[in-house]
Amino acid sequence: MAKLPTISIAKNTLPKKGTLVFLVEKDGQLPKTAKALDTSGQLQRAVDLSDFSGASKSVVTLVAPDGVFDKWIVLGCGEVSEAGEADWMKLGGKVNSTTKKSELVTIIGELGEKGSKLEAVSFAAMAAGAKMAAYDFDQYKTKSKKPAPTKSRKLVFAHDDTAAVRREWKRLDSVSDGVLLARDLVNLPPNVLTPVEFAKQAKDLEKLGVKVEILGDKELKKLKMGALLGVAQGSEQPARMAIMKWDGGKAKEQPIAFVGKGVIFDTGGISLKPGGGMEDMKGDMGGAAAVTGLMHALASRKAKVNVIGIIGIVENMPDGNAYRPGDILTSMSGQTIEIINTDAEGRLVLADALWYCHTRFKPKFMINLATLTGAILVALGKNYAGLFSNNDELAENIYAAGLTTDEKVWRMPLDKEFDKMIDSKFADMKNTGGRYGGSSTAGQFLQRYVEDTPWAHLDIAGTAMGSPKHEFNQSWGSGYGVRLLDRLVSDFYE
Ligand code: BES
Ligand code: MN
Numbered sequence: 001m002a003k004l005p006t007i008s009i010a011k012n013t014l015p016k017k018g019t020l021v022f023l024v025e026k027d028g029q030l031p032k033t034a035k036a037l038d039t040s041g042q043l044q045r046a047v048d049l050s051d052f053s054g055a056s057k058s059v060v061t062l063v064a065p066d067g068v069f070d071k072w073i074v075l076g077c078g079e080v081s082e083a084g085e086a087d088w089m090k091l092g093g094k095v096n097s098t099t100k101k102s103e104l105v106t107i108i109g110e111l112g113e114k115g116s117k118l119e120a121v122s123f124a125a126m127a128a129g130a131k132m133a134a135y136d137f138d139q140y141k142t143k144s145k146k147p148a149p150t151k152s153r154k155l156v157f158a159h160d161d162t163a164a165v166r167r168e169w170k171r172l173d174s175v176s177d178g179v180l181l182a183r184d185l186v187n188l189p190p191n192v193l194t195p196v197e198f199a200k201q202a203k204d205l206e207k208l209g210v211k212v213e214i215l216g217d218k219e220l221k222k223l224k225m226g227a228l229l230g231v232a233q234g235s236e237q238p239a240r241m242a243i244m245k246w247d248g249g250k251a252k253e254q255p256i257a258f259v260g261k262g263v264i265f266d267t268g269g270i271s272l273k274p275g276g277g278m279e280d281m282k283g284d285m286g287g288a289a290a291v292t293g294l295m296h297a298l299a300s301r302k303a304k305v306n307v308i309g310i311i312g313i314v315e316n317m318p319d320g321n322a323y324r325p326g327d328i329l330t331s332m333s334g335q336t337i338e339i340i341n342t343d344a345e346g347r348l349v350l351a352d353a354l355w356y357c358h359t360r361f362k363p364k365f366m367i368n369l370a371t372l373t374g375a376i377l378v379a380l381g382k383n384y385a386g387l388f389s390n391n392d393e394l395a396e397n398i399y400a401a402g403l404t405t406d407e408k409v410w411r412m413p414l415d416k417e418f419d420k421m422i423d424s425k426f427a428d429m430k431n432t433g434g435r436y437g438g439s440s441t442a443g444q445f446l447q448r449y450v451e452d453t454p455w456a457h458l459d460i461a462g463t464a465m466g467s468p469k470h471e472f473n474q475s476w477g478s479g480y481g482v483r484l485l486d487r488l489v490s491d492f493y494e
């Protein structure tokens with residue numbers, strides 16, 4: 001990961017040097033500190049002459065006429081009363097991109113003539129946006145043309161109510177760290193992020209107070225996870241499962257649980273994928289990455305809730321020992337699965353992970369994340385994750401968290417009609433249901449492994465990787481799901 005700027009929260013007093021960023025609403029009025037500094041009227045003149053109207057993310061830059069500061073930057077924040085968390089994060093991203101060459105940047109946390117209209121939570125979201133925007137997965141670019149950052153950049157967010165901004169920042173800083181961890185995991189190449197290495201990264205969360213168990217081949221076999229192991233058997237890389245526990249709630253409180261698909265690379269197996277674009281399948285562990293990033297975020301901000309995170313980590317390869325179409329696997333639940341297509345492997349990994357999760361932990365609810373189907377890209381594109389659920393309240397809560405964070409979801413149907421499509425001639429079910437309704441038949445398959453546990457499945461094949469870049473995400477691996485689920489937890493279950 002590229003070196004991130006240092007971010008600090010400070011009292012709203014002016015520094016003696018560096019770049020200043022002023023925030024302006026839709027009315028275009030400069031805040032009071034800017035007006036006081038602008039004794040020559042040059043800043044006001046620049047704003048007037050550039051037709052600046054305060055529209056969101058519009059910028060006016062001026063070499064500071066006072067000779068004290070380097071630059072004065074005016075950043076439009078648009079209609080502030082309508083701006084949500086993600087809008088402020090985008091503005092933070094804009095702060096980052098317009099000040100890349102400045103070593104010291106002070107963002108003056110004032111809005112309006114009285115300077116009092118900027119809420120602490122909005123300002124903290126801006127800081128988080130700047131941090132996430134600065135993320136760049138460049139560690140393998142040994143000949144990068146970008147000049148190496150010799151000195152570290154410092155972004156100072158100055159606000160009158162430092163205590164309130166610090167409180168919000170502590171939370172959002174933790175969440176950003178979780179997002180960046182998830183991005184790193186998705187971006188890492190599969191020869192580096194093997195299942196063993198992924199499990200090690202999960203184990204690393206112990207430094208935050210998470211309890212982590214790693215299950216290896218022997219344990220998985222003993223637990224009879226025949227579906228997950230069926231996928232793994234065609235790879236030289238042994239399978240792993242990581243079980244992460246964060247006990248931030250009351251001792252006897254029933255936990256909530258998150259389960260992730262962690263296919264570190266998906267060749268399709270014997271039902272081999274076409275070559276074009278196959279490299280993208282290094283991101284087929286985006287669900288597991290989101291769960292790991294979420295656990296990082298929750299532990300780091302000491303969320304007051306008991307949480308289980310489980311990730312099934314395998315590689316789907318076509319070697320001489322690989323599972324084949326026609327094979328019948330017996331999952332941990334005892335249900336048997338006829339393999340029609342070895343490329344429908346994610347649901348097999350999740351079948352055992354979900355079953356293990358709800359039988360061992362009896363969670364209040366279970367949410368799984370998976371880059372599960374290409375069909376969800378056809379249905380919803382790259383900005384919405386597919387949401388499938390057996391529980392309306394849980395689904396509505398996730399939907400609401402999606403609106404707050406702008407990590408959007410759209411509910412898709414589950415139905416007994418889809419169940420019929422995965423009935424098998426030879427076993428309890430088959431692992432694909434044909435061309436039509438591919439995302440729903442996959443969801444229906446998963447539902448056979450959750451019994452009565454309130455459950456939701458997020459198909460993040462479109463959103464976890466290669467989704468459209470924006471002000472605070474310039475990365476291929478987006479870290480989708482971490483902010484969404486952190487918000488779900490904090491708004492509804494803490
Ligand atoms: N990992 C893929 C789904 C995927 C596709 C993720 C594109 C991200 C981008 C999954 O394992 C898969 O191969 N699904 C098949 C299922 C089919 C064989 C029933 C698919 O979507 O084609
Ligand atoms: Mn596949």
Ligand code: ZN
Pocket residue numbers: 263266284343345346371372
């Ligand atoms: Zn896959």
